[in-house]
Amino acid sequence: MDRKLKEMLFFSAFRGCALLVVLSLVVLMWYIATGGLERLSWDFLTEMPRRANTEGGILPAIVGTFYLMLIVLAVSVPIGVMSAIYLVEYEQSSWMGRVFKLAVYNLAGVPSIVYGLLGLGIFVAFLGFGFSLMSAGLTLSIMTLPLMISAAREAIAAVPQSVREASLALGATKWQTIWHHVLPYALPGIFTGIILSVSRAAGETAPLMLTGVAMSLQRLPDGFFDSFMALPYHIFYMATQSSNLLATRPIQYATALVLLLLVLGMNLVAIVMRKRYRDRYKW
Amino acid sequence: MTTTIHTEDLNVYFERNHALIDVTMDIQNNQVTAVIGPSGCGKSTFIRCINRMNDLIPGCVVKGKVLVDGEDVNDDKVDVVDVRRRIGMVFQKPNPFPKSIYENVAYAPRLHGVTEVVDGKVRRRKHTKKELDEIVERSLRRAALWEEVKDRLDKSGMSLSGGQQQRLCIARTLSIDPEIILFDEPCSALDPIATSKIEDLLVDLKKDYTVIIVTHSMQQAARISDRTAFFYLGKMIEMGDTKQIFERPQMELTEQYITGRMG
Numbered sequence: 182m183d184r185k186l187k188e189m190l191f192f193s194a195f196r197g198c199a200l201l202v203v204l205s206l207v208v209l210m211w212y213i214a215t216g217g218l219e220r221l222s223w224d225f226l227t228e229m230p231r232r233a234n235t236e237g238g239i240l241p242a243i244v245g246t247f248y249l250m251l252i253v254l255a256v257s258v259p260i261g262v263m264s265a266i267y268l269v270e271y272e273q274s275s276w277m278g279r280v281f282k283l284a285v286y287n288l289a290g291v292p293s294i295v296y297g298l299l300g301l302g303i304f305v306a307f308l309g310f311g312f313s314l315m316s317a318g319l320t321l322s323i324m325t326l327p328l329m330i331s332a333a334r335e336a337i338a339a340v341p342q343s344v345r346e347a348s349l350a351l352g353a354t355k356w357q358t359i360w361h362h363v364l365p366y367a368l369p370g371i372f373t374g375i376i377l378s379v380s381r382a383a384g385e386t387a388p389l390m391l392t393g394v395a396m397s398l399q400r401l402p403d404g405f406f407d408s409f410m411a412l413p414y415h416i417f418y419m420a421t422q423s424s425n426l427l428a429t430r431p432i433q434y435a436t437a438l439v440l441l442l443l444v445l446g447m448n449l450v451a452i453v454m455r456k457r458y459r460d461r462y463k464w
Numbered sequence: 465m466t467t468t469i470h471t472e473d474l475n476v477y478f479e480r481n482h483a484l485i486d487v488t489m490d491i492q493n494n495q496v497t498a499v500i501g502p503s504g505c506g507k508s509t510f511i512r513c514i515n516r517m518n519d520l521i522p523g524c525v526v527k528g529k530v531l532v533d534g535e536d537v538n539d540d541k542v543d544v545v546d547v548r549r550r551i552g553m554v555f556q557k558p559n560p561f562p563k564s565i566y567e568n569v570a571y572a573p574r575l576h577g578v579t580e581v582v583d584g585k586v587r588r589r590k591h592t593k594k595e596l597d598e599i600v601e602r603s604l605r606r607a608a609l610w611e612e613v614k615d616r617l618d619k620s621g622m623s624l625s626g627g628q629q630q631r632l633c634i635a636r637t638l639s640i641d642p643e644i645i646l647f648d649e650p651c652s653a654l655d656p657i658a659t660s661k662i663e664d665l666l667v668d669l670k671k672d673y674t675v676i677i678v679t680h681s682m683q684q685a686a687r688i689s690d691r692t693a694f695f696y697l698g699k700m701i702e703m704g705d706t707k708q709i710f711e712r713p714q715m716e717l718t719e720q721y722i723t724g725r726m727g
Contacts, residue, residue: 274522343559347633350515351572351640352549361571362561462562463620 213441216434225435229399230410239436241398245314245409246383246443248402252318253325253382258375260322261329262364268330269337270359289327296324297388305392312393313406320388325378332377336370337363366462372455380444386413396422412440468493468644468674469514474528476509476518483509485698487528491691496666496675498689498706500682502721505695507678511646514676515551516544532644549576552637556649558629560621560636565613568621568632569600572640599639607635608665627658634665645669647677651684663688682722686710694718 228238264281272278300320310316340363348358364371394414402409419433420426469491476484484506491497499507509518516537518524530537537547549572560568573596577588591599600617604610609631613624621632630650637645647666651659667688669675679685685692686706693703694717702715713719720726 341559343555343557344561346517346520346553346555347559347561347636348571349520350517350548350553350555351575351636352545353572353575354545357575366562463622464562 213434213437216431217438220431220435221438230397239415239439241401242410242412242415242436243439244401246412248314248409249318249321249411250379250383250447252314253322253379256319256322257325257329257378261326261374262333262371265330265333265337266359268334270355285327285330293324293385294387296320297391300388300392310406312408314393314402314409315405317389317392317394320392321382321385324385324388325382328381329374329378332374333371336367339370340366368458369455372451376448376451379447383444384413384440386417389414412436468533470531472529474513474530476513477525478521479523483698487700489693489700489703491674491676493674494670495690496670496677496688498685498692499676499678499695500685500692501695506698507695508648510695511648511676511678514646515548515553517553519544549640550642551644551646552642553646553648554633554637554650557653558626558633560629560632562620562622564618565621565632566600566617569603569635569639570596572636573599576640603635603639606638607631608661609635627654627661630654630662642673644674644676647675649678649680652680694721
């Protein structure tokens with residue numbers, strides 16, 4: 182084949198694939214938005230569901246998902262970042278480090294429903310947290326931990342060794358080197374990990390079903406040990422279990438739209454913070 | 465001349481690899497000592513023993529003595545942080561922090577603070593802004609960089625040219641006034657003009673500091689050093705006055721290396 186033609190062909194193929202990704206997002210957004218916009222209103226966001234979810238709003242589901250994201254943020258981020266530091270800075274090539282890495286990879290491959298069972302066994306039953314936000318949030322935290330660790334590990338490992346050497350050679354301790362240099366320079370990458378983890382947790386449905394999500398509540402959870410509603414489960418419930426599937430279709434779309442906006446909004450905040458940190462240090 | 469550094473039967477192993485074999489040598493105060501030899505001969509490993517940078521390499525074992533002012537740096541009682549504060553190091557590739565020029569130089573003084581004796585008690589406090597400003601200016605002047613950067617101290621250290629970056633790294637090292645400065649092939653990533661600036665600086669620095677430089681350039685060793693040590697396959701083959709090493713080497717291997725028949 183002609184070289185130029187080949188060049189054109191491959192370039193087009195690459196660009197086509199990249200465009201396909203963008204297109205998927207656009208179609209998805211358009212599809213959800215056209216279906217959901219008509220039902221979306223201030224009342225929809227701020228009212229309790231009524232008549233077995235066929236009327237009223239989805240406030241408890243929004244609040245529930247928001248709390249879940251909060252728990253994941255509070256649990257998964259510090260544990261993930263700290264174990265990533267341990268892995269890169271202290272056990273890079275040791276026996277312990279290899280075992281740890283293997284554990285993380287395998288944890289990442291465990292299906293989410295299995296995490297749900299784990300949460301049911303440990304948090305709901307054994308630790309006695311019951312069917313609650315806490316049980317579900319901790320389950321989601323464990324589930325997203327491998328994602329968080331991998332992202333943080335990559336970001337920390339990407340800080341050049343020469344910077345560590347420079348700091349240590351000036352008489353900084355290992356901890357000072359990590360705190361003053363490694364972590365600040367790795368922060369943009371860590372933010373990427375936070376985006377991925379929290380978004381993943383926000384959209385997860387299966388583990389919630391085993392750890393305390395409710396079909397319908399006319400009130401907000403009164404604390405972390407109360408049961409709750411969540412957006413993804415609300416969609417699942419409306420689309421499969423509702424007594425009147427057709428009537429609730431606009432609610433399904435609108436709920437999906439809210440979930441998407443919530444996740445995209447979170448991502449936007451993280452992206453802005455990532456940019457701020459990236460600009461602070463000029464490589 | 466007084467001896468600053470004395471090593472005795474220094475051996476270094478990386479896993480199975482015996483990288484440094486029975487190195488015994490003396491390094492004098494206020495001189496430039498050059499360490500030369502072909503790649504992989506152990507010259508970098510040697511100077512990294514002096515400020516214990518080899519500690520960072522997993523599987524590295526150091527045996528033997530490295531006495532600095534009579535004290536073994538590997539002694540359990542010795543604080544490695546203190547060793548590295550007293551023995552500065554400049555690396556092969558310029559490695560400024562991705563922060564401002566000012567922050568690069570002010571980092572180490574901030575880290576260590578000021579130790580002073582008040583009413584017979586040793587106290588540590590932070591530097592005042594004025595003290596830090598003075599340290600930054602003095603260090604940058606000493607590294608012959610002040611005139612080039614004094615108007616843009618808030619710009620990133622990464623925005624400088626390679627030679628300037630290396631002088632910034634030297635200023636950063638000087639900021640805590642070490643006694644000894646180790647240079648690990650500091651010019652290998654620089655062009656000839658930048659190299660000659662660093663060389664002038666090194667010769668000037670020996671008035672106040674003990675300078676040890678690892679170099680793969682024999683010309684550089686001949687130009688700037690007072691004494692030269694030749695390493696080959698992990699052993700220190702010969703050490704002497706630079707003039708003697710280059711004009712009348714005692715060992716066959718040294719002669720082969722400096723005449724370019726080996727390495």
